[in-house]
Amino acid sequence: MARNLILSGGLYHDFQATSEALAAVLAEVGVESEITEDIPGALAEPSEYQLITVNALRWQMTGDRFADQRAQWAFRLPPQARTTLLDHLERGGGLLAMHSAAICFDDWQGWPRVLGGRWQWGRSHHPPLGWAGVRVGGDHPLVAGLRDFDLVDEVYSDLDVLPDVKPLATCGGHPVLWARPVRRGRVVYDALGHDTRSYDNEVHRTLLQRAALWLLKRPVQLRD
Template identity: 45%
Template sequence: MRSNLILTGGINHDFVDTAHAIADVLADAQFRSTVIDDLSEGFELLASTKFDLITLFALRWRMLDDDKYIPDRARWAYEISERDRHTLAKHVANGGGLLGLHTAAICFDTWPEWPELLGAAWVWRQTFHPPPAELLVRVVGDHALTRGLKDFLVVDELYHNLWSSPTSIPLLFADSAEDGSKQQIAFASATSTGRVVYNALGHDRDSVTTEGHARFLQRAANWCTLT
């Protein structure tokens, strides 16, 4: 089995429970996952242990973008260290896979290179999401990751107006109930060594275990770890 380190934790989501659901989904694709909800501890483990895949399913940043986060800052505000940036970037540079889910696009706001590495980013006062609702998620293009996958229904938050890297390849989109626009919600990118997928879905256990979404997650993990 391939090894997967799931880094998780943060506010407004049942991160640990959903992370274990992700681990179960990926176990069916022959991944053995370790779930850690302390990012510093997780990066320390990554620095000393080789993993085939890193899954970032977390909401950890400085929390300075809105006063509504003030009550949570003492416990949850986070700034990634230079050492941990290097550890994660080195993992990808050495051929490791990276799977970013949902709020991963908000993380690490003091790391300028993070959006490009992940392939997408939440942009404050531009990106937003309505409450969770049923979405018809459509496959776009003819990427090896999604080839043969069917469109699927899932109840989740639809992120609107994400920034995406010019080098990222769109994989999935859903139509906005707000204005009818097509919102791209998953992207793949590959360097000369490592592979990265960002998927904006994944609000909770019900989302990641929905059949079509689970199948996409399995395909994404497999693609990220192809060598």
């Protein structure tokens, strides 16, 4: 079995539930996950995992609206943790980033270049949690042959996306899924996944399982 480290935790989301749901989805394709909320501790040494997943909301919280929570929740990613993530990719490892990962690690200028985009305060936004239609397209192994689908989610919109990113799925015209090589490894960002209802959708589950296999450089079974 491939080993996956899920970096979890933060505000406004039930990360314990979504991380467990994601772990169950990936277990179906032979990926064994370990979940931790100790992000600095987990990345304090070189990674022994084939896959690292960021399903968290940890950032500096510099805006006035977060003043009451900053003392408890404000976060900066230590230099060693950054090195561990970059070395993981340099060795050919995979990185799966879910939903609020686009907000994470905003003290690290290199994170958006790794991820392929970021949440831009004052521009990025999301409509209320509810039903959303996702359109998939292209011949990339993550989406080849899959149909469009509807799910209950919180759709991140108007992200600051790098020019070389090619969306594999959109919602309301906004990119919500992409895959890209970084160093010798691979990165997938999935802007969906606010709560467990997102992981109940069959097509979304298939996308995530394909993403894990692609990140691990394993054959992806193309099925609907």
